[in-house]
Structure formats: structure tokens, C-alpha cells
Amino acid sequence: MTIRHDTQDELIVSSYLRELRKSKGVSQETLASLLGEGQSVISKYENAQRKLTAAEFLRIVVLLEEDPQKASEELSRRLGL
Structure with a gap:
């Protein structure tokens, strides 16, 4: 197994999060509100x-x-785990 730098993994996670949010038709503002964040x-x-x-x-x-x-499995696949 290849060990990657944390930054590369963070980019993969952040990209997946963005794709997932957009695929659900949810804005950043709406998701933030659901989380109680800005x-x-x-x-x-x-x-x-x-x-x-x-x-x-x-x-x-x-x-x-x-x-x-499903999300964990997809993220694991993207991370090569």
C-alpha cells in the first residue's frame, strides 16, 4: 500500500464532500445551517x-x-484503502 501525504488525502475528502453535496442539490448555505455553522x-x-x-x-x-x-466505502475506494 502506498502512503500518501495528508494533504492529498484531504483534497480527496474535500472533493468527495463537494460532489456529494452538489449531487443532493444542497447549497453550502443550507448545509451550514443544518450543521449550525456559517x-x-x-x-x-x-x-x-x-x-x-x-x-x-x-x-x-x-x-x-x-x-x-455507502459514503464510507466510496471514500475508501477514492483513497485507495
Whole structure:
């Protein structure tokens, strides 16, 4: 298995989060409101300017009404795990 630099993984995670949000037709503002955060927090997540914990990722997945197992499997695939 190849070990990548954290930044590369963060870009993959942020890209997937953006794609998932857009595929659900949810704006950054709406997602931020659901999370009780400002829109800039979502923007920072999606631009890999703020680290996203596993718990935060799963919370967002659930708020976007995506199956957490499916999302985790897709993210693992993208990360090459």
C-alpha cells in the first residue's frame, strides 16, 4: 500500500464532500445551517482549508441523507484503502 501525504488525502475528502453535496442539490448555505455553522466552514471543508474529522464527515453524510456505509466505502475506494 502506498502512503500518501495528508494533504492529498484531504483534497480527496474535500472533493468527495463537494460532489456529494452538489449531487443532493444542497447549497453550502443550507448545509451550514443544518450543521449550525456559517457557510465559510463548509467552504473551508470543501477547499481542504479546514480538516474534517470522521465524526464531522459522517454527520454531514447523514444530513445529506446519504447512506453512511455507502459514503464510507466510496471514500475508501477514492483513497485507495
